[in-house]
Amino acid sequence: MSDISQARAELDRLGESLRAQLVELITELTPGADLDLLFLDEPGIVDWHEPLKYRYSADSFRGERADVPAAELVRRAEAQLTTAGWQVTETRETGATERTVVTGTRDGNTIEIQVGEHTPTVYYSGHTPAMALQAVSTFEWPDPVKTAETVTPGHVLCYECDGLGWCPECGGRGWLPDAAKGRVKCPECHQERVCPICRGAGELAISQLSPYQRGYYPQLREGE
Known part of the structure; x- marks a missing residue:
């Protein structure tokens, strides 16, 4: 045992x-x-x-x-x-x-x-x-759900998580280590675990990007 x-x-x-x-x-x-x-x-x-x-x-x-x-x-x-x-x-x-x-x-x-x-x-x-009641384990970041090679046509990698899909702050845990409390709620996803911008998709449809969001993608600027 x-x-x-x-x-x-x-x-x-x-x-x-x-x-x-x-x-x-x-x-x-x-x-x-x-x-x-x-x-x-x-x-x-x-x-x-x-x-x-x-x-x-x-x-x-x-x-x-x-x-x-x-x-x-x-x-x-x-x-x-x-x-x-x-x-x-x-x-x-x-x-x-x-x-x-x-x-x-x-x-x-x-x-x-x-x-x-x-x-x-x-x-x-x-x-x-x-x-x-549980052994301490080292946290491993999950694999991205989308990469430059697998992004859907007409989409771009999410500018917030770069294709990860999971929250880029906590890696999908929903919490962060804290010296005083042990754990605190992730300030990025608020325990929802997924990226707050793409909601876990890892990518965004180009046609639905706002002018502000398009600013993250130089290749989408007018004239380019």
Whole structure:
């Protein structure tokens, strides 16, 4: 098994473990919550630098603590996580929102339970560690869809992409590498991937060129 397939298998295992623990907590602490709303089906991208990193995550799943005091729910949450082998910490937040945040960590997984002092709503969040699931590959520019030898009669190579057809800025990826964000939307094609002038054809019909566009082709100037 390759390192990449091993990484996916491990991430899936961690995702299943995370979901199982969240289900136990939700069922015990806030029974009656709709577990169909606990979405942990596929890992999502959390780091767009190469290689992309993925993780399973659940954000702000809601349950109701009914008549159970906030302090008692916090105690139960900590006890349940501790018994299951999680490292547990507690943080109290005051001010406009008075709440206690119980955080559990195990095998790189993290679970947070937010219990408000003056609201019955309990929020659950959790995520696996971020892992690379694809090997880094060097980008190769695609072959042009038209060349000087294959351009259609009555047409000229697109002045923007010179026959490439794909966006000449990003090469058809729809994005560009970025040091800070990992990837940014291509400013030329805006993720449409094809050349914005010829729309992927690689060529333009001479009869449809505007006077401005004809200026790119000295051979089409009047008198030549």
